[in-house]
Amino acid sequence: MQDFTRRNFLKVAGISSAAAFTGIGCAANGMRGADKAHVVVVGGGSGGATAAKYIKQFSPNMRVTLIEPNATYYTCYGSNWVIGGFAGMDDIAHGYDTLRDDYGIEIIEDRVTAVDADARSVRLSGGDRVSYDKLVMSPGIDFRYDDMPGISESDADRIPHAWKAGSQTELLRSQLRDMPNGGVFVMVAPPNPFRCPPGPYERVSLVANYFKQEKPRSKIIILDPKDGFSKQGLFEEGWAEHYGDMIEWRAGSDGGRAEEIDVSNMTVLADSGFERVRADVLNFIPAQRAGQIAHDVGLTNDEGWVPVDQLTFKSEMDDNIYVLGDASVAGAMPKSGHSANNQGKIVAAAIVREVSGQEPINPSSANTCYSLVTPDYAISVAAVYQYQDGAMAGVSGAGGVSPSGASSSFRRREAEYTRAWYAGITNDIWG
Amino acid sequence: MKKSHLYLVGLAASLAMAGTATQALADDEITRGQLMAASCKACHNAAAADSGVPDLNRIPADVIVSQMKAFRDGDRDATIMDRHAKGYTDEEMEAMAGYFSRF
Numbered sequence: 001m002q003d004f005t006r007r008n009f010l011k012v013a014g015i016s017s018a019a020a021f022t023g024i025g026c027a028a029n030g031m032r033g034a035d036k037a038h039v040v041v042v043g044g045g046s047g048g049a050t051a052a053k054y055i056k057q058f059s060p061n062m063r064v065t066l067i068e069p070n071a072t073y074y075t076c077y078g079s080n081w082v083i084g085g086f087a088g089m090d091d092i093a094h095g096y097d098t099l100r101d102d103y104g105i106e107i108i109e110d111r112v113t114a115v116d117a118d119a120r121s122v123r124l125s126g127g128d129r130v131s132y133d134k135l136v137m138s139p140g141i142d143f144r145y146d147d148m149p150g151i152s153e154s155d156a157d158r159i160p161h162a163w164k165a166g167s168q169t170e171l172l173r174s175q176l177r178d179m180p181n182g183g184v185f186v187m188v189a190p191p192n193p194f195r196c197p198p199g200p201y202e203r204v205s206l207v208a209n210y211f212k213q214e215k216p217r218s219k220i221i222i223l224d225p226k227d228g229f230s231k232q233g234l235f236e237e238g239w240a241e242h243y244g245d246m247i248e249w250r251a252g253s254d255g256g257r258a259e260e261i262d263v264s265n266m267t268v269l270a271d272s273g274f275e276r277v278r279a280d281v282l283n284f285i286p287a288q289r290a291g292q293i294a295h296d297v298g299l300t301n302d303e304g305w306v307p308v309d310q311l312t313f314k315s316e317m318d319d320n321i322y323v324l325g326d327a328s329v330a331g332a333m334p335k336s337g338h339s340a341n342n343q344g345k346i347v348a349a350a351i352v353r354e355v356s357g358q359e360p361i362n363p364s365s366a367n368t369c370y371s372l373v374t375p376d377y378a379i380s381v382a383a384v385y386q387y388q389d390g391a392m393a394g395v396s397g398a399g400g401v402s403p404s405g406a407s408s409s410f411r412r413r414e415a416e417y418t419r420a421w422y423a424g425i426t427n428d429i430w431g
Numbered sequence: 432m433k434k435s436h437l438y439l440v441g442l443a444a445s446l447a448m449a450g451t452a453t454q455a456l457a458d459d460e461i462t463r464g465q466l467m468a469a470s471c472k473a474c475h476n477a478a479a480a481d482s483g484v485p486d487l488n489r490i491p492a493d494v495i496v497s498q499m500k501a502f503r504d505g506d507r508d509a510t511i512m513d514r515h516a517k518g519y520t521d522e523e524m525e526a527m528a529g530y531f532s533r534f
């Protein structure tokens with residue numbers, strides 16, 4: 001202990017003097033730069049709220065403003081618990097009081113309608129402008145309804161996506177509650193890349209858990225444009241064990257690719273029109289792209305996502321804008337709340353160091369993603385990432401999924417850790 | 432800048448570090464170990480502690496390092512920490528472990 005502490009101390013001291021040698025007077029100037037800089041964060045989800053909070057942790061005197069239209073943020077992770085009927089909306093609701101009162105972050109409850117990158121200011125829906133030195137954007141996702149014939153965004157009040165948590169979550173839950181025993185729940189899963197890769201498959205698991213208890217003659221069909229999905233072997237193992245043949249997954253190359261949605265008849269056309277799948281409850285999760293504001297500012301690539309320098313998450317298009325979370329192109333890091341949380345910390349450090357005249361650092365980062373197959377049976381995937389050769393890449397030898405064939409006590413422990421993970425990460429972000 | 436001045440600045444920086452660790456770190460730049468420790472905080476904070484996920488702010492640095500090595504080397508039973516621990520070198524574990532009490 002003693003030895004370790006001293007060794008660590010010497011290492012830290014060494015870094016400190018090296019920094020002093022490379023930039024005389026820089027530290028003092030740097031601190032003043034950090035104190036003067038104003039960082040505006042657009043979007044109060046996992047990425048944006050983390051970035052705002054950690055900038056204040058790393059540099060308490062820096063001025064940080066968080067702009068978010070909703071007073072309450074509902075996490076997409078955990079929303080499948082609500083859809084499965086064993087959690088309420090309050091359980092996935094988070095506010096901004098702690099960030100404002102304890103961390104000194106200015107909270108503006110409004111929508112950003114435009115960014116003037118040349119003038120370094122954002123415009124709010126009421127017309128007011130907020131100027132920035134550095135802008136952090138965590139705009140999340142928007143949907144590509146145009147990719148699917150027959151359906152448009154205005155149909156979402158009848159055919160929910162429930163892929164942004166909130167009223168859509170409640171709508172899908174109420175439709176499942178109202179569905180008769182013996183009904184058919186059809187999910188049209190999205191193509192890659194999309195928010196929360198295991199999410200669709202956790203959702204059908206927890207709907208199956210609800211059906212098994214309340215509506216056991218019901219059926220679930222997943223129409224998938226893909227030929228595989230996250231944690232597939234583990235999901236299928238859990239489905240077979242708990243739900244028998246209630247869940248039917250159709251791969252894209254096996255007739256699973258939806259080609260049109262007949263909204264008025266609640267029917268999905270697939271397999272070159274040979275297959276017509278009628279739903280009592282239809283959950284269409286569209287193809288996705290970066291949130292609209294990222295497109296409006298001109299930060300997106302041809303695929304609709306935001307390319308960034310993956311060491312700092314600075315936009316490739318603008319030197320003063322950082323983009324993180326689901327909207328960004330982040331190499332091997334999945335579009336998950338945990339990734340966004342970690343990227344928020346990377347962005348916070350990168351900004352504090354940049355305004356202090358310091359080079360970025362190259363940290364390791366991690367993702368942990370739990371999925372419930374039942375409320376007491378969970379599986380996980382983990383990875384450690386490092387910036388290598390221009391992209392976030394998985395550290396070889398680390399990470400991977402839960403073991404197959406594990407005991408029920410192992411799955412139960414992972415279910416307990418699922419809830420612990422939720423409590424922990426939401427506290428790290430909003431608490 | 433003369434060499435003697437450089438030396439003095441370096442010495443001053445080292446002496447500043449010798450005050451208290453917290454004081455010195457607060458005045459100094461963010462380091463790699465600190466940023467990596469922040470990553471662990473996603474799960475390992477006070478809110479998750481009731482569920483058996485330890486709050487690393489309350490764990491001594493040498494214990495964090497020894498347990499991370501045990502997870503990595505298969506010497507401690509795990510559900511997920513074995514998969515995480517394999518992603519870090521000894522030096523990285525030590526660099527992370529020293530920063531938790533700072534948050």
